[in-house]
Amino acid sequence: MPPEIFPYVSKKLNLSEAHIYGVATFYENFSLEPKGKFIFKVCDGTACHVRNSAPLLAALRKDLGLSESKKTTSDFLFTVETVSCLGACALAPVMSVNEKVHAAMTPEKTLALLEELKAEGNKPEAESCSQEASHVAG
Numbered sequence: 360m361p362p363e364i365f366p367y368v369s370k371k372l373n374l375s376e377a378h379i380y381g382v383a384t385f386y387e388n389f390s391l392e393p394k395g396k397f398i399f400k401v402c403d404g405t406a407c408h409v410r411n412s413a414p415l416l417a418a419l420r421k422d423l424g425l426s427e428s429k430k431t432t433s434d435f436l437f438t439v440e441t442v443s444c445l446g447a448c449a450l451a452p453v454m455s456v457n458e459k460v461h462a463a464m465t466p467e468k469t470l471a472l473l474e475e476l477k478a479e480g481n482k483p484e485a486e487s488c489s490q491e492a493s494h495v496a497g
């Protein structure tokens with residue numbers, strides 16, 4: 360949700376721009392910055408942190424050239440964020456990619472997953488869609 364549209368949304372909803380900004384920055388489903396096709400959420404809650412979630416985050420950031428301040432790759436394929444808890448503490452350390460949760464992760468498993476997603480992300484759109492359709496069909 361780019362801030363440039365706040366005046367338009369404000370006018371259409373008859374709400375102040377400050378109200379629009381508050382909603383856009385409070386709810387995780389909104390973002391002021393564009394995100395990647397694949398959004399990694401690395402849990403850094405207590406259970407995951409004590410079971411070594413930090414190396415997972417470091418491995419992702421190093422491979423993708425990302426940092427605390429640069430969360431999305433230039434090609435908008437990947438975004439790497441941290442979250443406080445994904446609600447799967449018993450399976451720590453945990454991360455999610457889009458809506459899928461990955462449990463008991465290691466840096467090696469994380470990089471293997473990343474390579475799979477790079478291959479998937481570089482497929483032509485039509486090929487990717489037809490494979491997704493075949494998964495749905497069974």
Ligand code: FES
Binds near residue numbers: 451
């Ligand atoms: S602390 Fe990571 S899932 Fe709860």
